[in-house]
Amino acid sequence: MMDSNYQIPDKTHIGHVHLKVADLQRSIDFYCGLLGFQITTRYGTDAVFISAGGYHHHIGLNTWYSKNGPVPAGNTTGLFHTAILYPTRKDLAIIYQRLSGTGYPFTGFADHGVSEALYLEDPDQNGVELYWDKPEDQWPKNEDGSLHMYTKQLDMISLLSEIKDQ
Numbered sequence: 001m002m003d004s005n006y007q008i009p010d011k012t013h014i015g016h017v018h019l020k021v022a023d024l025q026r027s028i029d030f031y032c033g034l035l036g037f038q039i040t041t042r043y044g045t046d047a048v049f050i051s052a053g054g055y056h057h058h059i060g061l062n063t064w065y066s067k068n069g070p071v072p073a074g075n076t077t078g079l080f081h082t083a084i085l086y087p088t089r090k091d092l093a094i095i096y097q098r099l100s101g102t103g104y105p106f107t108g109f110a111d112h113g114v115s116e117a118l119y120l121e122d123p124d125q126n127g128v129e130l131y132w133d134k135p136e137d138q139w140p141k142n143e144d145g146s147l148h149m150y151t152k153q154l155d156m157i158s159l160l161s162e163i164k165d166q
Contacts, residue, residue, distance in 0.1 A: 017082045018060035019126055022069045024048065026123045027061045034104065035084070035095070035130075058084075071125045081119070081127025092116060092132045093162040109154035113140040114147060116154055 021027040028048060031037045037050040040057055046064055049057030059082070072078055086092045096118055099106070107127075108119035117131035140148040 016058050016060060017079075018062065019079070019082070019122075019124070020066035020069070021061050021063060021122075021124050022066055022071075023123070024061060024063050024067075030122050031059060031061065034099065034102065079126055081129045083117075083129040083131060086130060086132045089116065089132050089159065090162040092118065092130060093159050095130055096156075096159065097163060109156065111150075111152045111154045113149050113152075116159065118154075 019027070024046065028039070028050075031050055032039060037052055037059065038054075039048050040051050040054075041049040043049075043062070046067070047060065047062035049060050051058045086095065099118075099120070104120065106118060106120050108117075110117045110119070113134075115131045115133045117129050120128050120130070122128055140150075142148045
């Protein structure tokens with residue numbers, strides 16, 4: 001019988017995501033060319049591992065089962081989005097400015113109380129969240145101490161003030 005009191009260790013985190021894509025180069029252009037990830041490993045013409053800061057990989061991209069495949073229907077199960085955590089609010093403002101400058105479409109902007117986020121889709125219509133976490137002492141709490149997360153409109157003027165002098 002399994003121990004029903006087991007909890008995953010506190011320092012556990014999601015190590016990487018591996019995405020099936022239809023066109024490898026198109027995905028490399030998005031994740032590396034636009035978002036700035038670096039290729040760490042290539043597997044022939046069918047897969048790459050990419051990372052930020054030299055880690056072995058944060059994202060795997062492959063066409064092993066999906067080359068030239070169609071986009072899955074929106075009302076099916078699967079990945080909702082990959083969330084990419086930026087170290088600072090200024091970094092989030094910089095990527096917003098970069099993407100806006102290229103005309104890449106966003107699907108939303110949100111203040112979740114604990115974080116601020118930009119939403120878009122990659123070329124295969126996988127959801128992508130670009131976000132930064134607010135300092136933990138600023139996270140909104142309910143009376144019982146649990147987190148009070150919400151979705152409000154992101155204050156873009158405030159976000160862009162992080163880079164106004166650039």
